Every structure is written in C-alpha cells, then in structure tokens.
C-alpha cells in the first residue's frame with residue numbers, strides 16, 4: 280500500500296535566514312558602504328545603488344519578498360528573522376524627538392535593501408524631517424503620546440491614514456528589544472476582521488462618513504475631507520482608519536466604527552520583535568499598534584528602524600518636493 284505523506288505546511292508569513300544567508304545580507308550591506316555614493320541613505324544616488332544591490336539578497340529572501348508583494352496572505356504581514364544586527368557594535372539607543380538614521384550603517388542599509396527590493400522607499404517632508412530611515416524609540420517628552428516616540432499603548436492605525444499617499448507597505452527592523460522583552464507590535468488585518476461584521480456595518484463603513492486627522496508625528500498636515508473606512512473590492516476591501524485620529528461624522532457611523540475596532544481587536548496578533556527581526560505589513564489591509572512598555576532612557580531602550588514603501592510612485596509624483604522620494608501632503612508648484 281502506498282502511504283501518502285501529509286503535505287508540508289509552508290508558513291508563507293515568515294522566513295528565518297540561516298547564518299550563511301545572514302552573512303550574505305551583511306556582505307551586500309557592507310558593499311553598499313564602500314560605494315562612492317555612500318554619504319547618506321537619503322542620497323538619491325545611494326538609493327539607486329541600494330535598489331540594484333537588493334537583487335543580490337539571498338534567493339529565499341527574494342522569493343519571500345516577491346511573494347509577499349503580490350499575495351500578502353490573510354494576515355497581511357511578513358516576518359524576516361536573523362538579519363545582521365550585532366548588539367556589540369550598536370551605539371546607544373537615541374532618545375530625542377524626530378530621531379532618524381541618515382548614515383550608511385549595516386542596520387540602515389539592511390532595512391533599505393529589503394524595502395528597495397519590495398518597491399520604492401519614500402518619506403514625508405513633515406514627518407521625521409523627510410528622512411527615509413526612521414528611528415522608532417521611546418522619547419521622554421513623548422512618553423504619553425500616541426506616536427512612535429510614546430511608550431503607552433498605541434492604538435491600532437494605518438500608517439499615516441490621513442495622507443492621500445500613505446505607504447503601501449511598512450517595514451520595522453528591530454535593533455534592540457525593550458528591557459523586559461514585552462513590548463509587542465500589534466497587527467490586525469481587515470481580511471480576518473471583515474467576517475465578524477454584519478452587512479449593515481460593512482455598508483456604513485463603505486460610505487464617506489469619517490474624517491481622519493494627521494498623527495502627532497506630523498508637524499503639519501490637514502485632516503481629510505469625509506472618507507470611507509473600507510474601500511475597493513467588496514470581498515477584499517482596503518482599510519483606512521486610525522483609532523486615535525479617525526472620527527465618524529454621525530452617531531450611526533460612530534457605532535459601526537466602534538464595532539470595526541472590536542472586530543480588529545478580536546483578530547489582532549501580537550509580536551515581540553527581537554533584534555534581527557524585520558516585520559513588513561501591508562498598510563492597505565493591516566492596522567498596527569503596540570502594547571505599553573517601560574523605557575529607562577539609559578541607552579539600552581527599544582529601537583526599531585522604520586521604512587515606508589510605495590509600490591507605484593507615479594500617482595504621488597506631483598507631491599514630491601525635490602529630486603528625492605520625499606512627499607508634501609498636497610501637490611507642489613511646478614519647479615521654475
């Protein structure tokens with residue numbers, strides 16, 4: 280009798296590099312450091328090199344990134360583990376507002392390589408001074424804020440939900456965990472939450488009865504006009520919401536928004552990122568947040584690099600403020 284083996288279940292939402300693959304990623308990052316354009320990760324010439332070098336990443340990683348771009352799966356996330364982050368060589372965790380990494384370090388290059396392979400890394404003029412690699416670190420003056428610099432629980436949100444050209448994907452690379460190892464990044468996908476909502480709520484959420492403000496990380500930015508929270512395909516919609524910044528314009532829409540929040544909370548998953556982990560999420564399908572944690576501001580606090588990825592840069596071309604991929608909220612005047 281022929282015995283059939285149970286087919287192996289492949290978890291497409293996670294890839295952990297072998298030590299050999301980790302060394303290969305480090306070598307590609309190190310090569311970028313030696314490149315003549317290696318002044319700053321924000322330099323468009325370096326960015327172009329990072330795009331080319333990203334094709335030399337290990338093939339298993341390339342496959343996972345390519346797959347995720349086209350099919351983000353029911354959870355809408357991809358976790359890459361064992362990237363080259365070395366605790367011994369890391370400087371102190373920064374603790375100032377608007378912290379960014381402009382230098383061509385191995386962690387910054389790694390975040391850029393993966394981001395540039397997925398699409399085009401970009402930034403916003405009014406957030407983090409337009410830098411492409413953001414530091415997500417606890418900042419004393421922002422401890423209680425609903426921002427990346429806070430340490431209170433961060434409500435579920437699409438990244439920059441108010442912005443007409445918010446990122447398609449975002450990447451969070453962990454350099455250091457928090458002292459207790461309990462700060463959890465929360466992810467929740469509308470693909471999982473939708474089935475918990477009834478048709479009336481789904482119909483209300485598809486109507487322009489919601490307004491979203493800019494998040495505290497933006498130094499300028501106008502609220503949206505009324506918008507839909509669910510958009511596009513009826514069976515597989517996109518989501519646009521920030522539970523700290525979106526309000527309904529009437530009570531009925533407010534109740535639907537609360538029930539959406541409950542449904543997203545019910546299917547949310549929590550992940551404590553460890554050094555060398557990089558989580559990608561599809562910002563069109565997934566809201567994210569973070570559990571509270573206790574910073575010490577002693578140089579050893581939690582530290583992530585964050586990058587934003589655009590899959591099609593052409594619709595936002597008129598919002599670019601210069602030659603690099605940095606956007607204003609509205610269209611910029613033609614340059615003389």
Ligand SMILES: O=C(O)CCC(=O)C(=O)O
Pocket residue numbers: 415427433438451463464465567568569583585
């Ligand atoms: O700290 C985290 O895990 C996520 C924070 C966040 O929402 C972000 O950086 O966009």
Ligand SMILES: [Fe+2]
Pocket residue numbers: 436437438567
């Ligand atoms: Fe966020």
